[in-house]
Amino acid sequence: FGSMPRDGGNLIFTDLEAKEFLRMEPAAVKWFRPYTGAQEFLNGDMRWCLWLPGVPPSELHNLPKTLSRIDAVRKFRLESKAATTRKFAETPTLFCQIAQPETDYLLIPRVSSERRKYIPIGYMDQNVIANDQVLTITGATLFHFGVLCSEMHNAWMRYTCGRLKSDFRYSKDIVYNNFPWPDKLTEKQREAVEAGAQAVLDTRAQFPHSLLADLYDPLTMPPALVKAHQTLDRAVDACYRKAAFANDAQRVEFLFERYQQLTSLLLVENKPARRRAKN
Numbered sequence: 343f344g345s346m347p348r349d350g351g352n353l354i355f356t357d358l359e360a361k362e363f364l365r366m367e368p369a370a371v372k373w374f375r376p377y378t379g380a381q382e383f384l385n386g387d388m389r390w391c392l393w394l395p396g397v398p399p400s401e402l403h404n405l406p407k408t409l410s411r412i413d414a415v416r417k418f419r420l421e422s423k424a425a426t427t428r429k430f431a432e433t434p435t436l437f438c439q440i441a442q443p444e445t446d447y448l449l450i451p452r453v454s455s456e457r458r459k460y461i462p463i464g465y466m467d468q469n470v471i472a473n474d475q476v477l478t479i480t481g482a483t484l485f486h487f488g489v490l491c492s493e494m495h496n497a498w499m500r501y502t503c504g505r506l507k508s509d510f511r512y513s514k515d516i517v518y519n520n521f522p523w524p525d526k527l528t529e530k531q532r533e534a535v536e537a538g539a540q541a542v543l544d545t546r547a548q549f550p551h552s553l554l555a556d557l558y559d560p561l562t563m564p565p566a567l568v569k570a571h572q573t574l575d576r577a578v579d580a581c582y583r584k585a586a587f588a589n590d591a592q593r594v595e596f597l598f599e600r601y602q603q604l605t606s607l608l609l610v611e612n613k614p615a616r617r618r619a620k621n
Contacts (some may be wrong), residue, residue, distance in 0.1 A: 351409045352418070353411060353437070355389070355503070356388075356390075358388055360374060366541075367405055367406070369404065369405060369534075370392070370405050373408070374393070375390060376388070376389075376470045376471065377388065377471045377473065378470050379472070380451035380476055381450055382450060384554050385554075385555050396439060399479055401460050402435070412537040416434035416540075419434065427479055434570065442468075442481075443478055444468060446466065446481050447465070448467055448486065448487060449463060449465075449477070451463075451477050452477060452511060453509050454510045455509055456593070457560055459496065460493070461512060462512065465487070484540055485532055485535050487539045488538055488577070488578060489535065489581075491574060492575050492578035493579075494593050496596050497593040497594050498517070498521055499552065501594050503516065504516070521597075522597050522601050534568055534577040535574070535581065538578075541570045541573060541574065545564070545570040548598070578617060579593075582600075
């Protein structure tokens with residue numbers, strides 16, 4: 343699970359800026375990558391960045407516009423009051439911190455509207471560069487996607503997450519790392535969650551021109567997507583217990599009981615052995 347705080351400075355472009363830049367320097371196109379945060383992911387606002395790890399110096403030498411951008415980044419960092427930022431002026435072709443997944447990944451927006459029943463999450467191509475407004479999970483299977491999309495996980499998130507004004511602020515340390523995942527699954531239970539997860543993805547795909555923000559707005563969420571999520575919710579709930587949950591309060595109560603069980607086991611494992619008294 344990762345987050346990518348970055349300082350790309352003048353290496354980041356709007357869609358119009360990128361088109362204008364490439365009109366003047368078309369040879370730079372091989373170094374452009376899509377760039378996304380929560381805003382872009384949810385609302386479809388396209389941004390781009392110059393992604394230059396491993397770029398040969400000989401190629402940069404023949405890209406004067408790109409060199410000008412790199413020099414602007416170097417000067418900006420040198421003028422910073424922070425010593426760590428000034429140090430990064432030595433590598434102006436790179437973002438300050440790089441934790442970009444080397445494989446496709448699952449993206450979770452850090453901030454999501456409190457009006458949504460589910461935080462919209464989705465799979466992203468490894469070539470899409472993620473910024474510090476999202477969290478990423480590498481190696482996430484359909485099962486992981488399904489559980490994270492479920493009402494069970496979203497109920498936990500609403501109870502444990504921070505807030506930005508009134509919106510949900512998802513965190514890896516509090517929300518994700520403390521979430522009690524289902525265990526002792528049967529193959530049938532796992533397959534049901536995977537089928538439900540795939541149905542959510544397939545239903546989204548029926549609306550290729552709709553933004554995720556609209557697909558998950560409670561007023562505009564398509565009935566087919568509501569139904570797909572409800573089916574997934576039942577499959578995930580069944581991984582925790584046979585009896586159905588009546589509401590989110592029951593889900594959260596159950597999850598905290600499970601959390602206490604899991605953490606009590608850790609306390610027992612870490613408890614030092616008593617030394618016996620000698621006669």
